[in-house]
Every structure is written in structure tokens, then in C-alpha cells.
Amino acid sequence: MKQRLGIAIALVGQPEFLILDEPINGLDPEGIIEIRELILKINKEKGITFLISSHYLDELSKIATHYGFMNKGNIIKEISKEELEKNLKKRIEIEVNDVNKCTQYLEENKISYEIISDNKINIYDTVNITKLINELSKNDCIVNDLHEREDSLENYYINLMGGNDNV
Numbered sequence: 001m002k003q004r005l006g007i008a009i010a011l012v013g014q015p016e017f018l019i020l021d022e023p024i025n026g027l028d029p030e031g032i033i034e035i036r037e038l039i040l041k042i043n044k045e046k047g048i049t050f051l052i053s054s055h056y057l058d059e060l061s062k063i064a065t066h067y068g069f070m071n072k073g074n075i076i077k078e079i080s081k082e083e084l085e086k087n088l089k090k091r092i093e094i095e096v097n098d099v100n101k102c103t104q105y106l107e108e109n110k111i112s113y114e115i116i117s118d119n120k121i122n123i124y125d126t127v128n129i130t131k132l133i134n135e136l137s138k139n140d141c142i143v144n145d146l147h148e149r150e151d152s153l154e155n156y157y158i159n160l161m162g163g164n165d166n167v
Helices: 002-011 029-046 081-088 099-108 129-138 153-160
Strands: 017-021 049-053 066-071 074-080 091-096 113-115 120-123 143-149
Touching (some): 002 017, 029 049, 066 081, 081 153, 091 099, 099 129
Parallel strands (some): 017 049
Antiparallel strands (some): 066 074, 091 120
16 A cells, blocks of 8 residues: 555656656565556556666566666666567577678578677577578588577576676
């Protein structure tokens, strides 16, 4: 009730922007859902923007449209929901000796990809790994490394902060 009351009091002045610090802290699952739905409803109906500070990243992922990650009082990364979802999406990270030859093959076969660096590509479609490596090899493109990746928001945050030792 305290969280709902606090939001109601803040709405009296008809603000365009509200800052909420840990609005779901200490709530049971039903209370968390109620607060989430209340925030979404107010945002949609009144057009109020919310800045929410929280350690409950999974819950934030259900309502946030933009993220700002902080470490020791400094914003170290700002990212849209779309960009973040792309970073969290299941993918194959492939390291090759020739990105151009690899992308040529991927385009010819209508395989969704993104170039990450001079020698790394993320592949977002499901592919037969053996066939991919064989076909790239036939085109003088050597696969040096290959990993499947899929991150949670929590893992993304931990990696952004430099690993478990730095959090």
C-alpha cells in the first residue's frame, strides 16, 4: 500500500516525469504485478515518463523502454530495449579469417547476421554448424572459433561491470 500511496501522492501535481527508487522492494508477487501494471497504465494514459532505479532486472525488463546501467554513481551504458534484446538474443558468435567471404555466403543463403568486429560475426538464424563450416571452408573462409550465446539481463549487467569480481 505504501508504494501505491507514494505514487498517488506524486501524481497530485500532474508531473510529466516521476523517479521511483526500488518501487517493488519488499512486495509479494501480487504486489509486484500490481505496481508494474499501475506504472504501465499511468504511462499509457497520462503520458508520464518514469525513471526507475532497481536491482530487480528481470522485473525491469517487463516495463522498461530504455536502460541506463550505473556503476559507482556513473552511467556506464545507455541502451534502448530493442538494442538490449538484440544483445540478449540467442546467436552463434563466429570468428573467421575473412569477414567479407563469410558475409557473402550468409547473404547468399539469406542468413541473418551482424558484423561485430574485423573478424567476428553474430549469426541469428538456426544453422547447421557442420554445413556452415564446410561451406565457408570451400570459399577460403576459415572458422577460427564458434560459440553459441544467449544472455540474460543479469548476465549482461555482470559482463558490463567486468564480471562477478567487480560487482
